[in-house]
Amino acid sequence: MKTFRLMSQIHLWLGAAFGVQVMLWLISGLVMVIIPIETIRGEHLRTPEPGAAIDWADTALPLADIVDAQPTGVLSARTGLLADNPVWRLETIGGPVMIDAISGETLSPIAETLALDIARNRQRGLGEIRSTTWLQSPPREAGLSVPAWQIEFAPGETTPATTFYINSQTGELRAVRTTAWRVYDFFWGVHIMDWSTRENFNSWWIKITSIIALLFGLAGVYLTVHRLWMMARRRRAQPSERS
Incomplete structure (x- = not known):
């Protein structure tokens, strides 16, 4: 009986500890499936990235x-659009570099005016731009290990306050972040x-937690x-007790 009582106590306390985490798993899992991942990533708040097939002008x-x-040495080259410009x-060897195909101007690192043009070009139904910040070390939510432009949009008529993170080397809209x-x-x-x-x-x-489980x-x-x-x-003992 001592072993049974001990195991009952162990089962009880382990159940309490493990049960809390199970509830957290259930709640967090529910939150993650309620809203489509495309909405979480802000796909509805940006226009698709322009294609790379360019009809080069003379x-x-x-x-x-x-x-x-x-x-520095060039390893590869491909065409693209940046704020509708070829x-x-x-x-x-030193990393990615964006070059204006018409003037030959080096665009990297991306200037603030170009970053704003990219943001305006890629946004969909957002409010006015309320701030632009150069980040030497972007936060984790930017998903970047290089300097970036952080562009904040005010809430629109049907859209939330939104943050764009633009890669300073390539002008890529790397992340769209909202409260959701x-x-x-x-x-x-x-x-x-x-x-x-x-x-x-x-x-x-x-x-x-796995060991506790x-x-x-x-x-x-x-x-x-x-x-x-x-x-x-x-x-088994009942028949003998009746007799």
Whole structure:
């Protein structure tokens, strides 16, 4: 009986600890499935990225001239559009470089005026731009390890306050962030038990919770087997007690 009482206490306390995390999993999972992931990512708040197939004008500079003008070796080049203007995106030894295909001007790092043009060109139904900030070290939500432009839009008639993060090297609209995304991100961290990077599926918290769940299950198996054995023992003892 001492072992049974001990296992009952272990099962109870492990159940309380594990039950809290189970509820957090259920709540965070519910939050994450209520809103479509496309809405969370702000796909409805930006226009699609323009295609790379460009009908080059006769005034565009030859690629060979642009490559020769680069101070570092060029590994590859491809066409693109930046705020509706034709550009070459060069992959160089020093990193990506955007070149105006008409003038040959180097656009990287992206100037504030160009970043604003990109934001206005890519936004869909958003309010007025209320701030523009150069970030040498962007926050985690930007998803960038290089400097970026942070452009804040005020709420529109049917759209929330929105933040655009634009890669300063390429002019790429890297991320669209809203309150919905930040709420989702918080619950995602709760769900995978990584409250800092929101990326680690193999944290010690997960391992500890898994061990608790295993011990909880083993204790439950012991208690169940013990109860079944006691019930069977009582049934076997009943006939002799009547006689």
